[in-house]
Amino acid sequence: MREETKALVRRVVFLVITLGITLAFMFPLVWVVLASLKTRLEIFVLPPKWIFLPTLQNYRDILHSDFMYQLKNSLLVAAISTGVSLVFGSLTAYGFSRYPIRGSDNILFWILSLRMLPPIAVVIPFYLLFRSLGLLDTTLALVLVYCIFNISFSIWVLKGFFDEIPVELEEAAKLDGYSPAQVFFRVSLPLVRPGLATTAIFCLIQSLNEFLVALTLTTRKAVTAPVGLAKLQTFLGTDWGRISAAAVIFMIPVVVFTVFVRNELIRGMSFGRMR
Numbered sequence: 001m002r003e004e005t006k007a008l009v010r011r012v013v014f015l016v017i018t019l020g021i022t023l024a025f026m027f028p029l030v031w032v033v034l035a036s037l038k039t040r041l042e043i044f045v046l047p048p049k050w051i052f053l054p055t056l057q058n059y060r061d062i063l064h065s066d067f068m069y070q071l072k073n074s075l076l077v078a079a080i081s082t083g084v085s086l087v088f089g090s091l092t093a094y095g096f097s098r099y100p101i102r103g104s105d106n107i108l109f110w111i112l113s114l115r116m117l118p119p120i121a122v123v124i125p126f127y128l129l130f131r132s133l134g135l136l137d138t139t140l141a142l143v144l145v146y147c148i149f150n151i152s153f154s155i156w157v158l159k160g161f162f163d164e165i166p167v168e169l170e171e172a173a174k175l176d177g178y179s180p181a182q183v184f185f186r187v188s189l190p191l192v193r194p195g196l197a198t199t200a201i202f203c204l205i206q207s208l209n210e211f212l213v214a215l216t217l218t219t220r221k222a223v224t225a226p227v228g229l230a231k232l233q234t235f236l237g238t239d240w241g242r243i244s245a246a247a248v249i250f251m252i253p254v255v256v257f258t259v260f261v262r263n264e265l266i267r268g269m270s271f272g273r274m275r
Contacts, residue, residue: 036244043240058245067246070228075253077139077224078207081146085203086196088147089154094184096155097162098170108159114152123216130217137219145213150203157202161195162188197261205254225250
């Protein structure tokens, strides 16, 4: 009985600690959601009001503002850059995983260095380049820049998943008459779906949250949601209610996408590849 009691106590303590950590991480999200439902006066009341009559005025203001157009730009840029990164990243990662390439370690390190490169170090050269090409304030410019960073990340993540696939599976497929392309698309690629889901989430979040490049390369037509959120702060003050409502709307696409790929994402985060 003593051992059972100790085990029960340890389990309860573990659950309490886990719950406390979860609540600590969830508190900022809860605060933003509550702020989006408050009036400007209620937001600044001390002590904070936890019970109040919610209002949807902040959401009405945001839905009829330029932020929705900026959100559309963000989703378009993030979706295209993520898709392109997954295509080129998976093909390149498979090549590094399955074929001997001279100097592959150096090439992989160079690819990784693109991910480590701080955006502020290259934002001015990108600005000058796209200005000469006439691509300033276009979604194409943002897609090209985001792909540079996301493809390098995709290669490194997906290479680890391809390395885990037994070579014998591909050899058996070749004996059945599969071409190299069929082996990749019909055997190897389906087995790394968890890795694709994990990579897609990180690339999507990176593209949606990026601020500095979007601020520098856009002015009006291709402004993204993070830049639009910053522009809600004016000389008249900061409207935290509208900013909170915009932030909640901004989070919805990522949350929805994560829910749809949650099973693959869990396996991917734990480096599992097969059902």
